[in-house]
Amino acid sequence: MxxxxxxxxxxxxxxxxxxxxxxxxxxxxxxxxxxxxxxxxxxxxxxxxxxxxxxxxxxxxxxxxxxxxxxxxxxxxxxxxxxxxxxxxxxxxxxxxxxxxxxxxxxxxxxxxxxxxxxxxxxxxxxxxxAGLISLAYNLDGVDHLVLDAPTISKIFNGQITDWNDPAITALNPGTTLPATGIQSFHRSDDSGTTANLTAYLAAASAGAWPYPPSKTWAGRGGQSANGSAGVAAQVKQVKGSIGYMELSFAQSNGLRSAAIATGAPQPADATAANAATTFAGSTVAGTGSDLALKLDYTTERPGAYPIVLVTYxxxxxxxxxxxxxxxxxxxxxxxxxxxxxxxxxxxxxxxxxxxxxxxxxxxxxxxx
Missing domain, CATH: 3.40.190.10 (Periplasmic binding protein-like II)
Structure with a gap:
């Protein structure tokens, strides 16, 4: 060598x-x-x-x-x-x-x-x-900062919350004027580890609002699908009133805003690498021998810990x-x-x-x- x-x-x-x-x-x-x-x-x-x-x-x-x-x-x-x-x-x-x-x-x-x-x-x-984080990237004119939590995200992506001024979203965003615009959600059409990590977070942290087990295959109702992280990002960038999930680098490269996540900590956690690092600091190795699969804490309430993270192996x-x-x-x-x-x-x-x-x-x- x-x-x-x-x-x-x-x-x-x-x-x-x-x-x-x-x-x-x-x-x-x-x-x-x-x-x-x-x-x-x-x-x-x-x-x-x-x-x-x-x-x-x-x-x-x-x-x-x-x-x-x-x-x-x-x-x-x-x-x-x-x-x-x-x-x-x-x-x-x-x-x-x-x-x-x-x-x-x-x-x-x-x-x-x-x-x-x-x-x-x-x-x-x-x-x-x-290592990275999953951004809930959105395209909503006039809303520079958006807060969501696991139950609300679950209901958006399962077709139960359909308008941006829904009371559940309004309650998380006091002082923000949310438009009466319909929500268009985008999810992955291909079997995806990003989907697996998002649904693992929703299953763990939504108090039952997400009724499906974690899976690489999308199970939610409603919404539209796109292929790959780039496909979802492209659709969110193009469609007003839309939201989708993707690795943060795709949100950044497309100029998309990312929602902050309310976790039970004193302040919602913004989608930043530093806040994801706080979550990774609490991860443990779940694999054995040469297998180094990690166990991630999707229900963390540590201040500043962004909970929707992923590790690519x-x-x-x-x-x-x-x-x-x-x-x-x-x-x-x-x-x-x-x-x-x-x-x-x-x-x-x-x-x-x-x-x-x-x-x-x-x-x-x-x-x-």
Missing amino acids: TRRTVSAVRLLAGTAALATLLSATGCGSDPAPTIALPSGASIACAGSGQLLGAGSTAQANAVDIWKTTFSAACPNVIVTYGGGGSGAGVQQFIQGKVAFAGSDAPLKPEEITATAQACPGGHGVDLPMA EIVCDKGNRASTLDALKAFLTYTISAPGQQAIGTVGYVPLPQEVASKVQAVIPTLS
Whole structure:
């Protein structure tokens, strides 16, 4: 394994070439944000050829940054990431089509069992890699700050609250004039880890207002659907009186406002990376062995803790990885979980993982075989 330091000149060149890279690597319709990449990063290169990944669209902006920086340092490896949603990524991993899958929800027991066919002598494990928050992004003229809570969000997305001046919304927003505009909600059409995390929050925190179990597949009544995080963001941006859920970076890149969440704390929590970090600080590892699936506290009432958070996992084989891609996979993941890798995605709305979690991931990566 060789260590390469990316110069500022090469990183700027990588930024200029980003559109070409995206079209060549098939990362789907989710556009990468315009950012300034780090002025330099030390990356240990290894392996060669094409490294394939697929899945979560919530992490697509993060992967675009990572692969551009990594490719500038390690030109012998071409990282290709296709979106399609967490469900599609997990299925491609199980079928042995990709070296890693991005998923905003950890593997279920039956999925772990199914990964054995792609991981001879082992199985898939969840490595937390990109942390973020789910924005309730809205398009409502004249309303610069909106507060919602879990019961109200549940009823909006289940078709029970249909107007912006509904008493339940008005009560959460004293002093704000809410228009008598109909609400148009947008949800994901594809199986999505973002949906799984939002519905996990609603199921845990809505006191029964959300009647469905957490799931990657949307179960609410009413509303319209769109494909991927970018699709939902595009619809909310276009339709007045609309609301949708998406990873924060997509709300930011589309100039959308995000609702604050009333949790029972003295003040509602704004949708900021710092407030999401407060929630992540209370997370614990629920997985065993090399699996580092996290348990998130969706019902937190800590002051300043934004509760609707998600972690995107890179799903890889603990054993049985293909020899042709193993070295490149380990090198790429080592960069993404490094301090420079986490700081790079922090510039576009993601939340750097707590060091306690990052250290655990850094310890597992060398053991992959």
